[in-house]
Every structure is written in structure tokens, then in C-alpha cells.
Amino acid sequence: MDRKLLAGDRAVVEEMSRIRKSAMQLGVLLREALAGDPTVGAAFEELTNSISRVFAVLEGGLRLDAGVLSPPPHQISTKKRKIYPATDRQGGCRRRSHLPSKIVGSKTLNDGQTWRKYGQKEIQSSKNPRSYFRCTHKFDQGCMAVRQVQRSEEDPSTYLITYLGEHTCRDPAMAPQLFSTSDDNNTCLLSFGASRHRAEKEARVPASPFPSRKQESDEEGLSNLTTGGDDYFVIPAAEEPAVMTPTSGFLADLYFEAVFGFDHHGFLS
DNA sequence: AGGATTTGACCAGG
DNA sequence: CCTGGTCAAATCCT
Missing domain, CATH: 2.20.25.80 (WRKY domain)
Structure with a gap:
């Protein structure tokens, strides 16, 4: 059931991330260069779909689950501040992984x-x-x-x-x-x-x-x-069939940042 | 008065 | 240690 993230797994994930990153960069460039050409979209779609499938397999295997936002039962209550002991402080990080x-x-x-x-x-x-x-x-x-x-x-x-x-x-x-x-x-x-x-x-x-x-x-x-x-x-x-990658501006920034965790400007310059 | 917003503190992940 | 997500007292608003 649970299985640890092996070094090899991590390496695969990282490598796939690089591949996906490159693909997305390429997609941005292609879309800008060949705007309106449907074949570009189709080819790029196929590529991203393949990448998506790999990620799906990886994520399934590695249990890269998302969105487990279970509320601590004791938090469901009134709106006024709940006093937590210093050791049981709830007011801190809920960073979503x-x-x-x-x-x-x-x-x-x-x-x-x-x-x-x-x-x-x-x-x-x-x-x-x-x-x-x-x-x-x-x-x-x-x-x-x-x-x-x-x-x-x-x-x-x-x-x-x-x-x-x-x-x-x-x-x-x-x-x-x-x-x-x-x-x-x-x-x-x-x-x-x-x-x-x-x-x-x-x-x-x-x-x-x-x-x-x-x-x-x-x-x-x-x-x-x-x-x-x-x-x-x-x-x-990124994994959906109809990929419409934002080509520039804030959406592209956002896209790259969200998908890859960094800004793409350095790569596209 | 009660509900919503502001804001500083807290704190875990990276 | 820095960053960002959340909490909750104080404050604002209706």
C-alpha cells in the first residue's frame, strides 16, 4: 500500500518534470510562432497527453495525493478564538502539500x-x-x-x-x-x-x-x-487534452510557476 | 449586535 | 532560517 519514495522514483519524477517543462516551453514558442495552425495544437496535445499519462502512473504509484484538507474536528465550532495550549497550537502552518x-x-x-x-x-x-x-x-x-x-x-x-x-x-x-x-x-x-x-x-x-x-x-x-x-x-x-497554454504575459507566468514551480522567463530569454 | 475584514502571530515545510 | 498558509483578537461594517 504505502510505499516509500525511492531515489529512483524521485529521479524519474524529476526527469519527467524536466521533460514536461521543456514541452511546455516548446509549446509556448510554437504557439507564438505558428499561431492558428491546428496541427501545432494537435501535436502538442499528443505530447502533453503522453506526459500526463506518465505522471498519472507515477502519481498513482507514489500516492502523490492532493487535496486532503480534512478539518480537525475540534476546529469546527464558533467563530471566536479557541485557546490552544502552546504545544497544541493550531494557528500555524497549514501549508498545502x-x-x-x-x-x-x-x-x-x-x-x-x-x-x-x-x-x-x-x-x-x-x-x-x-x-x-x-x-x-x-x-x-x-x-x-x-x-x-x-x-x-x-x-x-x-x-x-x-x-x-x-x-x-x-x-x-x-x-x-x-x-x-x-x-x-x-x-x-x-x-x-x-x-x-x-x-x-x-x-x-x-x-x-x-x-x-x-x-x-x-x-x-x-x-x-x-x-x-x-x-x-x-x-x-497541463494534462488535459485541450491544452491551451497561455503564451505570454501573466498567464504564462502563472502557468509556469504553477506547473513547474518557477518562472519561465529565464528559459525563454 | 452579529457577522465580516484586517492584521500580526504562529509554525511547519522546504 | 525563510516563506507562505492559517488562526484568531481587534476592528469595522451593516
């Missing part, structure tokens, strides 16, 4: 879900702070969906929203909604390998208006409670 499940670029913070902001951080690698939101129903329904919102550096009018976990809550005000790429011409979804197995379930999003007390107008704070989405573009998964 898994990859983001979905990254969305959006002109608005509205996504049809109700979010409550629980933190904001200055991020070393970015000029803009990152805001942290959890589902409003985290405590009453145990919904573990969270999202991180950050303004794009290159396009400050755009928010980069990373969704982690999935909504398990049932908000009567929220009809079931699906990420739709059909009616939204600038939509692209970024879904990563670690969550690939539940990508389809996570493909939920906005559409319906939702009564919000405060819109996302605030500049720095990225306030919560956003409403029916528009202006979305959901970046495609």
Missing part, C-alpha cells in the same frame, strides 16, 4: 460562491499581496473549499484565483453551476495533475447572481462575498 486544483484568471472576484476572507499575505515573489478565502460554509457545513486571490502584476485589472479543494456545501442561494467554456469566449481552465482525478467534479463555477453585501471593488483588500461570475478565463490543465 498538493498542487493547486484550479487556477482561474478573472476580471472579477465573483464566482457565485460565498467566500470569507481569512488572511492576506505579502508574497515574496509578487508585488501584490495574496488574499486567502475559505468557503463561508466551512464551519456550518464543513465545506473545505478555499481560494487564493492575487492581482496580476502584468494586468492589475485581472485577478488570479487559485481554487483549492471543492465545495461540499449546499447553499440554497447557489444553484449548481458548472464551469462553462462554451458561452464564455475567454475562458480557460488550469487543472493540475495532482487533482486530475477529480477535475470534473471541481469544474464548478459561477453563473448565478448572488446577493452580496460588498462587491469586490476594494483595491487591495480583495474583499469576500462575490457574486455571479463573468469575465472568466480558465486556464487548461
Whole structure:
């Protein structure tokens, strides 16, 4: 069942990461050079699909599971601070070891879900702070969906929203909604390998208006409670068939950073 | 008054 | 040791 990550496994994963990295870089260049040529997309798609399959096998074998966001039972309670003994302090790191499940670029913070902001951080690698939101129903329904919102550096009018976990809550005000790429011409979804197995379930999003007390107008704070989405573009998964790699700008930055954990500029220059 | 946001502290992963 | 994700008291807002 459990098996340790052997040195050989690690080497394979690292090597595959390099391959995927190179492939993505190549894809970016090709798309820029041969924009509109369908054969480029098809060939690149095949390549990424193969890589994806390898990762699927590796991840399956190595149990590279993502998104286990189980809430400590004792935390489900009132809103007031719980006093933890120094040795049992909960207020610390919850660093998620898994990859983001979905990254969305959006002109608005509205996504049809109700979010409550629980933190904001200055991020070393970015000029803009990152805001942290959890589902409003985290405590009453145990919904573990969270999202991180950050303004794009290159396009400050755009928010980069990373969704982690999935909504398990049932908000009567929220009809079931699906990420739709059909009616939204600038939509692209970024879904990563670690969550690939539940990508389809996570493909939920906005559409319906939702009564919000405060819109996302605030500049720095990225306030919560956003409403029916528009202006979305959901970046495609590296492992998904329809790969639409962002070719430049913040999306490319984001893409590379998310997939490979580093900035691609150095490689493309 | 109650719920949401702000913000500094905490702390584990890398 | 640095970074980033989370907690929760203080504060703000409705």
C-alpha cells in the first residue's frame, strides 16, 4: 500500500518534470510562432497527453495525493478564538502539500460562491499581496473549499484565483453551476495533475447572481462575498487534452510557476 | 449586535 | 532560517 519514495522514483519524477517543462516551453514558442495552425495544437496535445499519462502512473504509484484538507474536528465550532495550549497550537502552518486544483484568471472576484476572507499575505515573489478565502460554509457545513486571490502584476485589472479543494456545501442561494467554456469566449481552465482525478467534479463555477453585501471593488483588500461570475478565463490543465497554454504575459507566468514551480522567463530569454 | 475584514502571530515545510 | 498558509483578537461594517 504505502510505499516509500525511492531515489529512483524521485529521479524519474524529476526527469519527467524536466521533460514536461521543456514541452511546455516548446509549446509556448510554437504557439507564438505558428499561431492558428491546428496541427501545432494537435501535436502538442499528443505530447502533453503522453506526459500526463506518465505522471498519472507515477502519481498513482507514489500516492502523490492532493487535496486532503480534512478539518480537525475540534476546529469546527464558533467563530471566536479557541485557546490552544502552546504545544497544541493550531494557528500555524497549514501549508498545502498538493498542487493547486484550479487556477482561474478573472476580471472579477465573483464566482457565485460565498467566500470569507481569512488572511492576506505579502508574497515574496509578487508585488501584490495574496488574499486567502475559505468557503463561508466551512464551519456550518464543513465545506473545505478555499481560494487564493492575487492581482496580476502584468494586468492589475485581472485577478488570479487559485481554487483549492471543492465545495461540499449546499447553499440554497447557489444553484449548481458548472464551469462553462462554451458561452464564455475567454475562458480557460488550469487543472493540475495532482487533482486530475477529480477535475470534473471541481469544474464548478459561477453563473448565478448572488446577493452580496460588498462587491469586490476594494483595491487591495480583495474583499469576500462575490457574486455571479463573468469575465472568466480558465486556464487548461497541463494534462488535459485541450491544452491551451497561455503564451505570454501573466498567464504564462502563472502557468509556469504553477506547473513547474518557477518562472519561465529565464528559459525563454 | 452579529457577522465580516484586517492584521500580526504562529509554525511547519522546504 | 525563510516563506507562505492559517488562526484568531481587534476592528469595522451593516
